Amino acid sequence: MAFKNIVDLHTHTDNSFDGNHSTMYLCETAFMKGLRAVAFTDHLEMDAFYKDRFDRTAIQSFFEVSKARSAFKGRLLVCVGAELGQAVYNKEISEKLTSTMKYDIVIGAIHNLPEVQDFYYMDFNDESIDYNKLLDQYFEWELKLAQWGGFDTLAHLTYPLRYIVGNYKKPVDMSKYSEIIDEILLTLIKNEKALELNTAGLRQPIGVTSPDEGILRRYKELGGKLITIGSDAHFAEHLGAGIEQGYELLQRCGFDSIAIYQNRTPTLIPIE
Numbered sequence: 381m382a383f384k385n386i387v388d389l390h391t392h393t394d395n396s397f398d399g400n401h402s403t404m405y406l407c408e409t410a411f412m413k414g415l416r417a418v419a420f421t422d423h424l425e426m427d428a429f430y431k432d433r434f435d436r437t438a439i440q441s442f443f444e445v446s447k448a449r450s451a452f453k454g455r456l457l458v459c460v461g462a463e464l465g466q467a468v469y470n471k472e473i474s475e476k477l478t479s480t481m482k483y484d485i486v487i488g489a490i491h492n493l494p495e496v497q498d499f500y501y502m503d504f505n506d507e508s509i510d511y512n513k514l515l516d517q518y519f520e521w522e523l524k525l526a527q528w529g530g531f532d533t534l535a536h537l538t539y540p541l542r543y544i545v546g547n548y549k550k551p552v553d554m555s556k557y558s559e560i561i562d563e564i565l566l567t568l569i570k571n572e573k574a575l576e577l578n579t580a581g582l583r584q585p586i587g588v589t590s591p592d593e594g595i596l597r598r599y600k601e602l603g604g605k606l607i608t609i610g611s612d613a614h615f616a617e618h619l620g621a622g623i624e625q626g627y628e629l630l631q632r633c634g635f636d637s638i639a640i641y642q643n644r645t646p647t648l649i650p651i652e
């Protein structure tokens with residue numbers, strides 16, 4: 381199945397500490413690949429905003445992407461975005477930042493628990509790490525993030541599973557989180573925030589999107605309508621990766637449109 385409205389609303393330029401390609405090169409690549417829209421959402425880890433100089437990243441990324449948005453006008457819709465990590469650990473700065481910078485889209489994410497390293501860096505073979513307890517805390521913070529609501533779309537809801545289940549093959553009983561996940565989804569719906577379908581997992585050992593089909597179906601059942609989709613590309617070659625598979629998955633779950641954001645306002649475009 382081929383889709384014509386391919387959009388990718390979660391990508392990283394070399395302004396992200398783990399990004400690799402320049403904004404202009406990424407735009408050229410996205411255009412060559414036939415994407416309709418791309419959002420650049422460089423990492424701003426709000427719990428280390430000044431310490432790790434994300435204040436500088438924010439400005440650099442914002443102006444570069446704004447410039448690219450003008451340069452590609454009429455060829456590719458470029459959205460200026462940011463992926464705010466751990467915004468709920470530092471609401472004050474997060475709110476100040478998002479009210480000062482005129483973003484098209486703000487993604488809300490949690491990559492680490494307070495004062496703990498990113499799940500990405502953890503060794504889950506280390507038996508002193510109680511990953512079930514960390515997951516309990518993670519979902520509580522996801523709920524707090526949804527309740528705060530200072531973003532447009534909630535990124536990779538099941539982020540730690542990429543590593544715990546995908547890389548380390550540890551068993552996780554997700555049924556015990558169904559109640560809190562329902563609460564998170566209902567909070568997003570009430571606050572008119574989108575749920576992100578992050579396709580990075582499709583090219584990683586875990587092999588599924590975040591969230592997966594079960595959670596997407598539940599979101600639909602609870603009345604969820606706003607979905608964004610993103611590859612979480614950190615390389616030009618990953619732009620648009622998994623978006624078509626994601627669209628097929630969304631259609632199976634009963635969704636027929638996808639949200640794009642300009643000036644923090646959603647527009648629904650048909651999945652076709």
Ligand SMILES: [Zn+2]
Pocket residue numbers: 463489491535536
């Ligand atoms: Zn992320």
Ligand SMILES: [Zn+2]
Pocket residue numbers: 390391392463612
């Ligand atoms: Zn990301």
